[in-house]
Amino acid sequence: MSTSRCGRTWTRTRNDTVFTLPCRFESTILISITIYPLIMVSRKTIDHSAIVDHAAEDEHAVICALSSKKIVLKNPSVIAGFPDNGMVASISLNHVIEQLRMHQVAFVDSQYIMASALYIGKKIRHPFRVYTNDAGTACVLVCEVPVLARGIRSIVNSLVDWLISNKIADLTVMGGIPPTNVSPSHGKPRTALILYNFDDADPESKFQDSFDQTKVAVPSTAFVVGIAGALLASCVANKVKCRGMFVPSIGATPDPGGAAMLLESLSKIAPLFQTNTASLEAEAEMIKKQLEELLRMQQEAMAESEQPAIRPEAERIYK
Numbered sequence: 001m002s003t004s005r006c007g008r009t010w011t012r013t014r015n016d017t018v019f020t021l022p023c024r025f026e027s028t029i030l031i032s033i034t035i036y037p038l039i040m041v042s043r044k045t046i047d048h049s050a051i052v053d054h055a056a057e058d059e060h061a062v063i064c065a066l067s068s069k070k071i072v073l074k075n076p077s078v079i080a081g082f083p084d085n086g087m088v089a090s091i092s093l094n095h096v097i098e099q100l101r102m103h104q105v106a107f108v109d110s111q112y113i114m115a116s117a118l119y120i121g122k123k124i125r126h127p128f129r130v131y132t133n134d135a136g137t138a139c140v141l142v143c144e145v146p147v148l149a150r151g152i153r154s155i156v157n158s159l160v161d162w163l164i165s166n167k168i169a170d171l172t173v174m175g176g177i178p179p180t181n182v183s184p185s186h187g188k189p190r191t192a193l194i195l196y197n198f199d200d201a202d203p204e205s206k207f208q209d210s211f212d213q214t215k216v217a218v219p220s221t222a223f224v225v226g227i228a229g230a231l232l233a234s235c236v237a238n239k240v241k242c243r244g245m246f247v248p249s250i251g252a253t254p255d256p257g258g259a260a261m262l263l264e265s266l267s268k269i270a271p272l273f274q275t276n277t278a279s280l281e282a283e284a285e286m287i288k289k290q291l292e293e294l295l296r297m298q299q300e301a302m303a304e305s306e307q308p309a310i311r312p313e314a315e316r317i318y319k
Helices: 083-099 147-163 226-237 256-269 277-306
Strands: 003-005 008-010 019-021 030-033 063-065 078-080 105-109 118-121 123-125 128-132 139-141 170-177 192-196 243-247
Touching: 063 147, 063 226, 078 083, 083 139, 083 170, 083 256, 083 277, 105 147, 147 226, 170 226, 170 256, 226 243, 243 256, 256 277
Parallel strands: 078 139, 078 170, 170 243
Antiparallel strands: 003 008, 019 030, 063 105, 105 128, 118 123, 128 139, 192 243
């Protein structure tokens, strides 16, 4: 919600909406993601410099070096994620960071990133972090807190400038979206959605041949909003190869199963990020059992509450 108080604007940092997405795999697919203004194009002069030396000129967003250790990037492939349904992006990207033993080399700082700190790996860390592998061929951008709507422009511009200055090979934005139908009667297994923007990609042959079409859908049209959509659109405007990968997920519950699904699909097109997802699948099964037990307890409680009360036989007042 947006209200004005003493000349200051307080902006809702999360707001869901639903869009219709025609797809060859279903009659329609509905996508709902966090809404932010779709402001995308970067027009600033690019300063070609190393990852740890790069500082965007925008006064509201800067990519800062974390240490003096320089890792030379070699046309890296980059994956990125932002707050989403089921914490899918956070779970999947942190899994990649741990499995590939990546190092944090920088962080993104802005007055529009929610003021906070995270405690990860026995260290206090910034909520918007940049990681890379030792070879400098793979990078991860992970943001785990909301970004204020009015700060989208400066942050996206800084990110795209950094991507261009480091001559990345491609960018993949990952995340979770609300499911189209959560009814058990729906009967269809969920599938990941992949949106690509490669001129040499042939949607009818080599690109789709690498996927199991029972697990991955390549829609003909889609509408992505929020910082994820803004970043993808800005990459298109700046001729940066990019793709989006999303999976339906219920927002209230952490979804390691959805993260595993995304990572399995990602490994087909970006082998650099191939990981073992067995631990994520085990966590998903554990969460499923916990939710089933919680549902059973709730059903038992509801059944007991619906039983008619049995009153004891009234005592005679008069003898």
